[in-house]
Amino acid sequence: MPTKTPPALGRADIATLAMLVLLAVLVGIWPLTGSLTTWVPYLAIPAAAGLPYLWPPxxxxxxGETTWAFWIADTAGVLVMLAVAWAMLRAAARKRLRPRAGRAFWRGLWVTIVAIVAGNLVRAVFSSFVVHADLGTYLGTLAAGILISALTAIVPGALVGAVAALVSATARAAPAPAPAR
Incomplete structure (x- = not known):
């Protein structure tokens, strides 16, 4: 039975994963996100409504005074975000290992949105268990978490997609082999 070696991730896909890790680290730096929230107070609305703040940090x-359980939930959210992104990029690489710039942009945007939604769902479920939410509140939190996470993921998704498109556009294709004579 022949085995097929699964394709490795392309340069644009690796750039997408690296940007997601960078995004998680930057959101985890509170002086940066605290200043951003001060200048754009609308970013605090989801957290004030009991939803996860921005993206998994x-x-x-x-x-501050948060417990280690919340830190574990945030870290699990980041791990889920990266696992979902890796799985989606791996599936996309089976179709097109080296996408053109436009396709790399849309791939990076879509993967970022879905990965951030998945990571924030982990955090939302944890928060709803901590506050002992009833079923209606739990379902409302999940629905609102999906919607707000998808909306707030558009901006970093566009940035991740732009980096993926730039990497894809600058990647040099290997020269074609000379025809045999």
Whole structure:
């Protein structure tokens, strides 16, 4: 039975994963996100409504007076975000390993949106269990979490897609082999 070696990720796909890790680290730096929330107070609305704040953050220690359980939930959200992105990029690489710039942009945008929604769902489910939410509140939190996460993921998705498109456009294709004589 022949085995097929699964394709490796292309340069644009690796750039997408690297940008998602960078995004998680930057969101985890509270002086940066705190200043951003000060200048754009609309970013605080989802957190005030009990939904996950922005995107899954990657931190070394819990923020302020929060417990280690919330830190674990945030870290699990980042891991789920990266796992979903990797699985989606791996599936897309089976079709087109080296996409053109336009396709790399849309792939990066879509993967980022879906990955952030998945990561924030982990955080939303954890938060609803911590506050002992009833079924209606739980379902409302999930629905609102999906909607708000998808809307707030558009901006970083466009940035990730732009980087993926830039990497895809600048990647040099290997020269074609000379025809045999």
């Amino acid at each position: 990657l931190r070394l220690v819990p923020l």
